[in-house]
Amino acid sequence: MAAPLICIDSRYVRRRPSGIGEVVRALIDHAPALAPDVRFLLLKHPDTQARLSAAPNVTERVVRAAANGPATMWWLARATDLTGVDLFHAPANIQPAGLAMPVVTTIHDVMWLTHPHWAARPGWRGRVDRAFYAHGIRRALRASPRIATVSAATRDAIATIDPRAADRMRITRSGVAPAFHPPAAGVVSPRGERRYVLTVGQAAPYKNHRAALDAFAVAFADRNDVDHVFVQRQGAGAAALLAQAAALGLTGRVQVMTAVGRDELIALYGHALALCHPSLIEGFGNPLAEAMACGCPVVTSDVSAMPEVTGGAALLAGPCDVPAIAAALRRVADEPRLAAMLRERGLRRAAELSWHAFAAANVAIYREVLGR
Structure with a gap:
């Protein structure tokens, strides 16, 4: 046969x-x-x-x-x-x-x-x-x-x-692929000394990038030591996000990257203050698993597949609740023990995927x- x-x-x-x-x-x-x-x-x-x-x-x-x-x-x-x-x-x-x-x-x-x-x-x-x-x-x-x-x-x-x-x-x-892992000791951040929040995904409405930027503004408008980096791997949404950033008074603190290789993406995850991923819906959400595997704290939505994928290793908020997303980002930035706990839990969760x-x-x- x-x-x-x-x-x-x-x-x-x-x-x-x-x-x-x-x-x-x-x-x-x-x-x-x-x-x-x-x-x-x-x-x-x-x-x-x-x-x-x-x-x-x-x-x-x-x-x-x-x-x-x-x-x-x-x-x-x-x-x-x-x-x-x-x-x-x-x-x-x-x-x-x-x-x-x-x-x-x-x-x-x-x-x-x-x-x-x-x-x-x-x-x-x-x-x-x-x-x-x-x-x-x-x-x-x-x-x-x-x-x-x-x-x-x-x-x-x-x-x-x-x-x-x-x-x-x-x-x-x-x-999540084994290539996604925390940076080795002594490896320099691709952003130098600048701290940054990272958002990864295509420029589609369901990714909710406008809310991510609004939340960043609420969390860090009074702190010019934190930037927001968007990796929009499949979209042409840079102009809209940069215009929104200007309207929020964040000119120069928001960067949109559209062509990022895997190694650069891994480095961005590994040194980010947090991944902000307030999607309205996900079948799974690869950036969540990738970020956790790289030791990046995750702030994501409390709907759809996001709680399931992160498995208790992320801070959750309603995807339309900008103040709650902002509060979660601020906590990660201001509470080192919380950030360390999220990294540890994220690494354990990613190992299960x-x-x-x-x-x-x-x-x-x-x-x-x-x-x-």
């Missing part, structure tokens, strides 16, 4: 960083070794020149269609030959139509169904985005024999929207669907 062939859509792994890209990268790093009796076909993005995996049970194929575009949604079987594939893993929220094999879909969050305005672009493009993602997610809820979710929060949200999907859901909690365990949970789903 031939070894089963599992196709993992890996096109989110590319030069442009993204949270889903990190998830897929971790999956393909670990799954082939965890399932040596399985063959894997990885669909890859054209700008990914190097091989995605050196495992002997992996083959790779470039697909030029966008990972979350019309060709993938409706005509993927025409865009690439999937003959012989026994199971397809769609890791980016939408289930492609017309596939002959069973499809496992990873749904990171259901924002496109519950609060699409938090994610959509403005204007007609936003209206297209809303219809597109809602269609693909609802197909997954209806037709995927198994639905993977990266947090219990997303699982519970899906069960509320579509109770019929409850029995088909499995949690595959995200992890394993990409190996994440991949193993996905492999268990594959075997369940294949009946092996």
Whole structure:
């Protein structure tokens, strides 16, 4: 009997960083070794020149269609030959139509169904985005024999929207890479002597960066020894944030970085006063795990997946409660014992978030669907 062939859509792994890209990268790093009796076909993005995996049970194929575009949604079987594939893993929220094999879909969050305005672009493009993602997610809820979710929060949200999907859901909690670790003794901060609050994430409404900056202003307007650094890895929101900073009297104390490599990001986490992450919703929230692994105290929201991911290692506040967020930031800055406790708890919590365990949970789903 031939070894089963599992196709993992890996096109989110590319030069442009993204949270889903990190998830897929971790999956393909670990799954082939965890399932040596399985063959894997990885669909890859054209700008990914190097091989995605050196495992002997992996083959790779470039697909030029966008990972979350019309060709993938409706005509993927025409865009690439999937003959012989026994199971397809769609890791980016939408289930492609017309596939002959069973499809496992990873749904990171259901924002496109519950609060699409938090994610959509403005204007007609936003209206297209809303219809597109809602269609693909609802197909997954209806037709995927198994639905993977990266947090219990997303699982519970899906069960509320579509109770019929409850029995088909499995949690595959995200992890954090070993590369994220505290700075070695004596390593100089990338910001020199300046203390700073760090906020990481794309420039989308649900990331709530305006509230993060408002809270920073309330906490530190009277202290010019603290700056606010934003790493907006996927957005063009710098102009809006800098205009907001000017209106708040913070000109020169707010920096927006859009092109940050992993090593620089790790250094920023490791020397930050705190990560301020007041998202309105998260499927998981990679910056939370990354910051904790780097020994960075975390101030985040008390909703969605944030309390689950931080596991008692963060200060929590309502994402729209600017005074509460500001008070938490000020406490971290002014209470060294609290900051040290948050660092210690964060490191312990991050050690529990394993990409190996994440991949193993996905492999268990594959075997369940294949009946092996």
